[in-house]
Amino acid sequence: MTTMETLKNLPSKFSISVPGKVILLGEHSVVYGHLAIAASLNLRSKLEYTCFDELNENDFVHIKLPNIKLDISLSSSDLNHLLTSLSSKNGWDFNNPFNVDFDNLVLGVETFIKSQTKFHGLETQQLLGLKCCLFLMVAILNCPNQPKLAGLKPFLLSLTSDLPVGAGAGSSASFCVSLAAFFVCLASLREEPRVFCLDEKTKDLISNWAFLGERITHGNPSGLDNNVCAFGSLIAFRRPNTITKIPLCSGVRVLLVDTKVSRNTRTLVERVATLKSHHEAIVQTIMKAMESICVEAEKLFKLLDEAKKCHSTEESLSLFSRMEELWSMNHSLLQALGVSHPSLDQIVQMSKKHNLVGKLTGAGGGGFAIVLVPTGKEKALTLLKDELLGCGFGVSDVELGGPGVQLHLN
Ligand SMILES: Nc1ncnc2c1ncn2[C@@H]1O[C@H](COP(=O)(O)OP(=O)(O)OP(=O)(O)O)[C@@H](O)[C@H]1O
Numbered sequence: 001m002t003t004m005e006t007l008k009n010l011p012s013k014f015s016i017s018v019p020g021k022v023i024l025l026g027e028h029s030v031v032y033g034h035l036a037i038a039a040s041l042n043l044r045s046k047l048e049y050t051c052f053d054e055l056n057e058n059d060f061v062h063i064k065l066p067n068i069k070l071d072i073s074l075s076s077s078d079l080n081h082l083l084t085s086l087s088s089k090n091g092w093d094f095n096n097p098f099n100v101d102f103d104n105l106v107l108g109v110e111t112f113i114k115s116q117t118k119f120h121g122l123e124t125q126q127l128l129g130l131k132c133c134l135f136l137m138v139a140i141l142n143c144p145n146q147p148k149l150a151g152l153k154p155f156l157l158s159l160t161s162d163l164p165v166g167a168g169a170g171s172s173a174s175f176c177v178s179l180a181a182f183f184v185c186l187a188s189l190r191e192e193p194r195v196f197c198l199d200e201k202t203k204d205l206i207s208n209w210a211f212l213g214e215r216i217t218h219g220n221p222s223g224l225d226n227n228v229c230a231f232g233s234l235i236a237f238r239r240p241n242t243i244t245k246i247p248l249c250s251g252v253r254v255l256l257v258d259t260k261v262s263r264n265t266r267t268l269v270e271r272v273a274t275l276k277s278h279h280e281a282i283v284q285t286i287m288k289a290m291e292s293i294c295v296e297a298e299k300l301f302k303l304l305d306e307a308k309k310c311h312s313t314e315e316s317l318s319l320f321s322r323m324e325e326l327w328s329m330n331h332s333l334l335q336a337l338g339v340s341h342p343s344l345d346q347i348v349q350m351s352k353k354h355n356l357v358g359k360l361t362g363a364g365g366g367g368f369a370i371v372l373v374p375t376g377k378e379k380a381l382t383l384l385k386d387e388l389l390g391c392g393f394g395v396s397d398v399e400l401g402g403p404g405v406q407l408h409l410n
């Protein structure tokens with residue numbers, strides 16, 4: 001498979017891949033405008049597009065989402081019905097996702113889904129996935145000033161992911177960025193000149209569209225997840241849109257530990273909002289402390305990069321040990337916000353026994369913990385892995401900071 005940056009015409013088949021993410025520091029406080037640090041993961045989602053040459057009225061848009069066991073077909077008359085359900089009277093612009101009449105468009109998509117008996121009985125994850133997909137399709141492909149949905153050739157969109165759904169590894173952001181990239185690509189290739197270039201400006205547009213999809217799954221996302229999935233690498237992020245790339249000369253490794261406890265990001269973000277409304281000053285103080293941790297960590301990452309470039313092992317070890325102190329403090333502050341879970345605390349304790357430091361990542365409440373893997377601690381890591389596996393947790397040793405959204409010709 002060839003990775004491309006530019007497409008000149010719409011091929012009959014192509015695919016898009018997008019990484020997941022781990023938040024290293026600053027989850028939750030990032031929702032309230034504080035700094036956070038996150039990196040892309042080498043686990044990816046892959047969206048495959050196949051265009052049908054023969055017109056099939058009953059299978060005009062075929063969507064396969066095997067991770068949530070959803071396989072649906074929309075006929076051309078379903079598509080017309082979907083478009084007439086949209087009640088937004090305001091125009092919006094393909095290049096300006098934030099002008100979209102979000103609430104009315106979502107309402108239109110919901111009305112359409114409810115009107116179709118074939119969608120009755122879908123589970124929450126399936127409904128959310130379908131809603132995101134249809135919303136991004138109509139919002140991106142059917143801007144009132146340049147309607148592009150009508151006149152499309154029938155196609156199959158199939159999206160599979162290596163990422164566990166609902167575990168804090170950014171499955172929803174990776175899903176939304178994949179969809180947004182696909183529809184932005186289709187929209188661009190239907191206009192003269194028919195060129196789609198995956199440059200930084202386009203990644204920003206894709207990330208902003210994906211943010212609206214994230215609003216459907218999460219309610220009040222910070223924008224961190226969609227940005228890190230779109231741009232990749234290791235980034236420091238502040239809401240609404242300040243992104244700083246942090247250099248990563250020789251990779252940072254973490255052990256991803258799966259508690260196998262399912263949880264829901266929207267609920268956890270709401271839990272923090274409730275605590276904040278009850279104890280505004282205290283929660284603000286906790287979040288300011290998280291901000292200071294992230295500011296310090298950003299400096300440490302830069303110093304680590306320099307130390308690694310100079311092969312200064314002693315300096316690297318001392319910087320890693322300061323980073324571990326920050327991770328430990330961040331986990332305790334997240335505990336104070338009520339988003340940890342006994343399984344996450346158990347992993348942090350088990351890591352401590354082996355002189356390693358772990359913390360929850362993402363929304364918490366279950367999902368994943370991450371353990372920092374400094375150079376030279378291989379033996380401790382092997383022992384910890386065995387112990388974690390023995391307790392029924394899942395482990396994977398991952399390197400952080402791979403590429404963001406990519407385009408592939410099959
Ligand atoms: N591969 C996928 N196929 C279809 N839908 C998906 C896929 N991945 C995620 N989703 C959608 O995203 C929702 C999961 O979002 P949620 O935020 O709870 O989990 P997450 O993204 O894994 O966690 P976090 O945002 O904390 O990293 C699912 O309910 C589903 O609707």
Ligand SMILES: C[C@@](O)(CCO)CC(=O)[O-]
Nearest residue numbers: 027028221222224362363
């Ligand atoms: C909990 C949170 O900080 C991370 C979810 O991956 C929410 C967000 O940033 O939108």
